[in-house]
Amino acid sequence: MSANMIDLLLKSLGETCYMVLIAIVLATLIGLPLGVILTVTRKDHIMPNSVVHNVLGAIVNATRSTPFIILMVAIIPFTRMIVGSSIGTTAAIVPLTITAAPFIARVIESSLLEVDRGVIEAAQSMGASPVQIISKVMLPESLHSIVLGITLALIALIGASAMAGALGGGGLGDLAIRYGYQRFQMDVMIATVIVLIVMVQGVQTVGNALSRKLNKNKLS
Template identity: 65%
Template sequence: MSPQLVALLLEALKETAVMVAVSGALAALVGIPLGVVLVTTQRGHILQSLAVNRVLGAIVNAARSTPFIILMVAIIPLTRMIVGTSIGTAAAIVPLSLAAIPFAARLVETSLREVDTGLIEAAQAMGASPRQIILKVLLPEAWPGIIAGLTITLVSLIGYSAMAGAVGGGGLGDLGIRYGYQRFQPEVMLAVVVVLIVLVQAVQTAGDMLARKLNKRNISKEKA
C-alpha cells in the first residue's frame, strides 16, 4: 500500500473516530435519561405515568425499527438545517445520533429493570425522594449493565458509520467504497476491514473492563 493510501486510511480512521465518539456521547447524554424515564414511568414505579411511558415507548420503537440507511436519507432536510450540508463527517453525526439514542435508551432501560426492587422499596421506606432513588439507588446499581449497553451502542455505531460512508458520510466506509470497490483496489478494502475489526475489539475490550471494574466495586460495597 502506498504512503498516500496509508495517509488516507489514517484520515478516514480519524473521521470514523470523531463520528462514533460524538454520536456515542450524545447517545449516552440523551439515552440514559430517556431510559430512566422509560423505567420510572412504568406501572407501579416511582414516577408512574402510563401515558408518558406509552408515548415515549412508541417513539423509541418507531426510531429503532427504521433501518439506518432509510433514516439517514429521510432526515436529510434536518441534517442540512443543523449542519448546513448532507454529506461529510459532521452531517453523518446527525443520523448516527438519532439512530443510537433510542437503541441506548432501551439497553439502559433493560439494565435498570434488573435492579432489585427490594432496594427501591427500602429507599422509599426511609423517605427517599424519586430523585434520590434514581441517583443513589437505580443508577449506581445499574452502572455495570449501562456501561455494557453503551459499549454495544458504540460497536453498533462503528458499523453504522461504515454504512454512512457509502452515501458520502466520510470515514472508513467511504474510503473502502471509493478506493477498494470503485477503483478495484482490494488491498484497501482489506485494510479497512482489518482496521474496523481492531477498532471494534478495542472498544469492546475497554467497555468490558470498565463494566467488570464497576461490578466489582458494587460487590465490595455490598460485602462491606
C-alpha cells in the first residue's frame, strides 16, 4: 500500500471516529431521558402513564425498525436543514444520531428494569421523590449494564458509519467503496476491514472493563 493510500486510510479513520463519537454522545443525551420515561411510565412503575408510554414506545419502535440506509435517505431534507448539507461527514452525524437514540432508549429501559424493585420501594417508603429515585437509585444501580448497552450501540454505529460512506458520508466506508470496490484495490478493502475489526474489538474491550469496574464498585 502506498504512502498516499495510508494517508487516506488515516484520514478516513479520523472521519469515522469523528462521526461515531459525536453521534454516540448526542444519541445518549437523547436516549437516556427517553429510556427513563419509558421505564417510569409503565403501569407498574413509579410514574404510571399508559398514554405517554404507548405513544413514546411506538415512536421508538418505528424509528428502530427503519433500516439505516433508508432512514439516511428519508431525512435528507431534515439533515440539510440542521447542518446545511446532506453530504459529508458532519451531515452523516444526523442520521447516525437518530438511528442510535431509540436503540439506546431501549437499552436504558432494559437496564433500569433490572433494578431490584425492593430497593425502589425502600426509597419510596423513605419519602424519596421520583426524581430522587431515578437519579440516586435506579441509574447508579444499573450503570454497569447501561455502559454495556452503550458499548453495543457504539459498535452498531461503527457499522452504520461504514454504510453512510455509500451515500457520501465519508469515513472508512467511503474509502472502501471508492477504492476497494470501484477501483478493485483489494489491499485497501482488506486494510479497511482490519481497521474496523480492531476498532470494534477495542471498543468492546474497554466497555467490558468499564462495566466490570462499575459493577465491582457497586457491590463493594
